[in-house]
Amino acid sequence: MLTSLVLALTVSGAATAVALSTAAPSVRAEAVQAPSPLDVKDRGAAVPFKEQEAEYASTNGSLIGPDRIYGTLPSEASGRQAVTLDAVGEYVEFTLTAPANAMSFRYSLPDNAAGTGRDASIDLKVDGNQLKSVPVTSKYSWYYGGYPFNNNPGDTNPHHFYDETRTRLGSTLPAGTKIRLQVASVADSPSFTVDLADFEQVAAPAGKPSGALDVVGDFGADPTGAADSTARIQAAVDAGKAQNKEVYIPEGTFQVRDHIVVDKVTLRGAGPWYSVLTGRDPSDRSKAAGVYGKYAAQGGSSGVTLKDFAIIGDIRERVDNDQVNAIGGALSDSTVDNVWMQHTKCGAWMDGPMDNLTIKNSRILDQTADGVNFHQGVTNSTVTNTFVRNTGDDGLAMWAEAKPNVANKFTFNTVILPILANNIVTYGGKDIVLSDNVMSDTVTNGGGLHIANRYPGVNSGQGTAVSGTITAARNTLIRAGNNDFNWRFGVGAIWFSGLNEPVDATLNITDSEVLDSSYAAIHLIEGATNGLHFKNIRIDGAGTYALQIQAPGTATFENVTATHIAQSNPIHNCVGSGFQITRTGTNSGWYADPPACTGTWPDPVWTNGGVPQGGGDPTDPPTDPPSDPGNLAKGRPVAESGHADVYKASNAVDGDAASYWESTNNAFPQTITVDLGSAKAVERLVLKLPPAAAWATRTQTLSVSGSTDNSAFTTLKASAGYTFDPNSDNTADVALTGTPTRYLRLTFTANTGWPAAQLSELEAYTGQ
Known part of the structure; x- marks a missing residue:
């Protein structure tokens, strides 16, 4: 979870x-x-x-x-x-x-x-x-x-x-x-x-496994980082392979000036906060700390486990020909588990042919290029449960240059702030899965999720083009997509490109949400994309359009809803009937006939947290709830009878259980009123106080009333006492009957813990 x-x-x-x-x-x-x-x-x-x-x-x-x-x-x-x-x-x-x-x-x-x-x-x-x-x-x-x-x-x-x-x-x-x-x-x-x-909370360092070889105790590597330990660690790894023993990196910082080459061996540390490989050759800047499999031309490596250590390099520039990545080469039937990768060129740049690599439970931070790239001929391989932030290029990428990538998966990853290009992308590839990921805050020249026949070597003649079934399910994209400083128009949160040749495959984009897209939510460009199927997609906030169509293709849309689209016409399409849309199920908010086709691109209007940004006026109140599944009150306009010090009413709808509203002291009754934007059949409230031990148990007496016009209020729940107990997260539930209500008001008349009303979160839901 x-x-x-x-x-x-x-x-x-x-x-x-x-x-x-x-x-x-x-x-x-x-x-x-x-x-x-x-x-x-x-x-x-x-x-x-x-x-x-x-x-x-x-x-x-x-x-x-x-x-x-x-x-x-x-x-x-x-x-x-x-x-x-x-x-x-x-x-x-x-x-x-x-x-x-x-x-x-x-x-x-x-x-x-x-x-x-x-x-x-x-x-x-x-x-x-x-x-x-x-x-x-x-x-x-x-x-x-x-x-x-x-x-x-x-x-x-x-x-x-x-x-x-x-x-x-x-x-x-x-x-x-x-x-x-x-x-x-x-x-x-x-x-x-x-x-x-x-x-x-970092666990204590893990000790040496029974029977393992110790790079310090057995081979003399320097844990202080003063001496170059490259040769000594390499000797330990070679001995581990020969003797069929694990190799242990104890607590310390080890200077490594070139690749440690691994094959049929487990290299395990005391934990990524304790065992650190770092360093760079002082004269040959193309050599630096990294753990590599043998390249495919050398036969590749297999049976490798890399676990529980960090590779924190010293790479300060991007030189594409330099192999200064944390992990590289070809690693078949291998696992990278709980490895911290930082300040290298790429976290992992894998050159196939190779098969069945899993990267999991890892952190990839502050790279000059990609977080991970499965580069040509990588098959049946996975990146899962990995956190990626601040990459200099694509966060997680597959690039089938010259050799097919087949049956790879990126699942349950969080990819934030790629400074250039995309959060997650497959350039070519057959039967690829990109699911259950969260992507946010794309900066420039890319989108959140990208599927494309793009970049050298990606074409059907070499079997490397997008083919088979591409599954992109249960993804969430937040503030994704951004302006391309070459094109000078926005790139969509989810986008497709047939630059090298048309994309002709089954592309299933399902059960996903696009929240507060910086420009368009969905975007097609540079060549036809056929076989698109969008199902159960929620778009909430787009800086320009719901759909930006700049290339032909075919797509079905089933149960796709869009709200808070900046442009009054939600589709930009200058290719006309070249892009064929089939609608099934329930769709709303994204379709227009005819679509817009303008000679200029509009400035984006961003809806960060429900408040217009960019082309909008940041001082305007939100007109509808921000993207928060279920909770109708989060980020909504709120009024109060008064507050003490800095504890204003907006704290009660900010999604933060640690901040709170406290009314004027010693002045009961006190009220807080939330505008839900339109009448909603509210059936349940969740009331919270900060979940901290310092907040002793207290009972607050309050009633709930509602209004459709902010004038005439009717009682929705009679006055009663609600107990907030730190042992149950200081939370109280209030059941309502579902009476349509736009303005939701709580009136407090007593509090056994403090002479004022106190509330860290007021959450409103339409279902029990």
């Missing part, structure tokens, strides 16, 4: 009378609530961390964004928002929602004038006390120019602004602990932009 995004807000002064804090209330950025890729049920990777976005945390810094314009700092931030700290003492402070002993955070520093990067540090404080200074750098960020990128700050198109670093906290800190990133000096960097933080 997915780990949900939890957004932080200090709860001091509101739990019980004895817990009242006299400190000034925390400052909070007025961020636009945006759907999170880590809050999609039963899809994407089951990550081991709890994520908090800086824009929702306590801060005295400056909110940036939301913005999706290529080349701007917020455009590459998660959710397209972040916080900039540019003075000594400025901070972002997160409140732990679960115990943690380690954290990663995503940040950006401005580049130096030479384009070579700068080093700095930021203070890490725990409950106000200094824990450590964490080094940060811009050396792995800031690319310039169009592809192929250079390192000339005078060139145009700066991008790839962010990096991530990780640090351990020294001990397990309980839920409720405040973790602050604070500027101590601006001497080395004039500003620090914080995007997010991931907090996790």
Whole structure:
């Protein structure tokens, strides 16, 4: 099950009378609530961390964004928002929602004038006390120019602004602990932009398996990283193969300056937070840390397991001919499990022919090119339950250049912020499955999900074109698609290209949702695409069109619904009858006859979190609920009788159980009213308080009323007491009869825990 995004807000002064804090209330950025890729049920990777976005945390810094314009700092931030700290003492402070002993955070520093990067540090404080200074750098960020990128700050198109670093906290800190990133000096960097933080409880290092060979104890590898350990680790791996023994990498940082070549061996570490391979040849920059199978021309490798370690490289540029990937070569009948890949060119670039590789339970971060690429002749192979963020090119890709890719799968992955190109793509390929994934925040020159006869070597003459059945089921795309700076028009969240030759296969796109697409939701271009079948698709928010048709083809649409499409005509189609649409089942919101065919492309209007962005006015209230399956109240306009300090009513509909509304104290009765946008048959309310141990059990007395005009209210539920118990997540359910209601009002008359109404979430549903 997915780990949900939890957004932080200090709860001091509101739990019980004895817990009242006299400190000034925390400052909070007025961020636009945006759907999170880590809050999609039963899809994407089951990550081991709890994520908090800086824009929702306590801060005295400056909110940036939301913005999706290529080349701007917020455009590459998660959710397209972040916080900039540019003075000594400025901070972002997160409140732990679960115990943690380690954290990663995503940040950006401005580049130096030479384009070579700068080093700095930021203070890490725990409950106000200094824990450590964490080094940060811009050396792995800031690319310039169009592809192929250079390192000339005078060139145009700066991008790839962010990096991530990780640090351990020294001990397990309980839920409720405040973790602050604070500027101590601006001497080395004039500003620090914080995007997010991931907090996790890391298990103790795993010991050496019985009978395993130890790269330190048996072969003398240097765990301090001072000496080059390449030859010693290679000797251990070779001995492991010869003796049929596992090879163990104990805790340490090991300098590796070239490929460790593996075949018929298990290479296992103490855990990716403990066993780290890093390094690069000081003179030959085409050699760097990586674990590779033998290439197919050398017979390939098989029977390999790589598990429980990290490869954190030193790659700061993209040179396509350099084999400086974390994992590469040909690995048949092999497994990569729980490997952390960062600061390499690609996480895994696999060159076939090869068969039956599984990459699972891994993290791929901050690459200069692809996260994973199954490159030609890769068959029956899978990437699953893997988290990918901030790749320099496609997040997860299959490219059947010259040799067919057959029966590969990308399933249950979360792919966020590819800085160039697509979240997930197959260039050619037969009988491919791309399902149960979450894709979000495409930056430029690509979409979320792409299926194409595109790029060299992809054609039917070599058997490499798209063929058989392509299954793309149960995917969620959030803020996907973006502007192509070459084409100068938008690329769709889901898009198809027949550039090399027409796509002629069975393409089943089913049971999926496209949320807040930056431009079109569905897009065809560069050549015909036939055999498209869309079934059970929900489009909620498109910056331009539901369909952008720039090439001929055929498609069936069954049970496809679209809402919040920026253009009044939801289809752009200048190929006319060249694109044939067949409609079956129930469809709404996306079809028009005739479609639009304009000589200019409209500016996008983004609906991040239900608030218009881009071409819209960000100050306008949302007109309909943002994308949140089921909960009718999330992100809706809300009114109140009053609030204390910073605890305003919008906190009760922001999707964040850690933030809350607290009414004016000692002034019962108090009310909160949510506008659902239109009359809805509400049958159930879920009321929440922050799920923290500091919030003692309390009973609140309240009634529920409703109105269709915000004037005459009728009682939907008589006044009664509802108990909020931390042992049951401080949650109470209220059953209603389904009376059509647009304006939903709760009236509070008592609270045994505090002399005010308190509510962190008001959720409304149409079903029991």
